[in-house]
Amino acid sequence: MNAEPESYLRRGFHYRTLVKAGARFVEINGAAVAGDYGAPEAEAQTARRLGLADLSPLPRTGFKGQGTVEWLSGQGVEVPGESNRAVRQADGALALRLAPGEVMILGDMAGQGGLPAKLNQAWESAGLPPRPPRGFPLPREETHAWFLVTGAQAPAMFAKICAVDLRPQSFPGGQIAQTSVAKMTATLVRDDRDQVPAFHVLADSASADYLWSCLSDAMAEFEGGPVGFAALRQL
Secondary structure, rough: OOOHHHHEEOOOOOEEEEEOOOOOEEEEOOEEEEEEOHHHHHHHHHHHHHHHHHEEEEOEEEEEOOOHHHHHHOOOOOOOOOOOOOEOOOOOEEEEEEEEEEEEEOOOOOOHEEEEEEEHHHHHHOOOOOOOOOOOEEEHHHEEEEEEHHHHHHHHHHHOOOOOOOOOOOOOOOOEEEEEEEEEEEEEEEEEEEOEEEOOOOOEEEHHHHHHHHHHHHHHHHOOOOOOOOHHHOO
């Protein structure tokens, strides 16, 4: 069933661009997500070569400040021991340590978002003033667009628009780069799937359409293209 993105509060920041590209939307955990672009089987092959997916409607959250790491650890989150590293959680979520006192949580790829919701609820129900300090929440769903670039050609494509060497020998799994992509600030996270290179791209939500356009242009020479959630589930 094709979900109408206008009927959902949670949808991609540039969903109109996806509609023009032929996206067919599905409902996942109360959000409208691009399920496919009319050819899910072909998109599965594209995802292994060079695919671009919009995960912006899916749950994510963040916390920052004194006591953040200790509080998250007390909530059962495995926080990386150093900055610019990411660790997979038991439920499939990803914990990104961006700074000594800043952590972003990306929900599981099934779209259920259990950990972000659990942490937001736990923080809100703890009461004020906090004892001991536990940092403060950051509304990452509103501030950051979330794309996923997959495929064997991904490092070569990024070389056109990013100065960081993303080949596996230089940028292994779980590595984070806070850098410039297409002349705008972005966070890259390597998160390979089924031996297929995969990179989360997080950037200013107001520039989502610009970044999507830049990535699409850079992918053209590698025969890359947009892929839906159905193709990602096959990785």
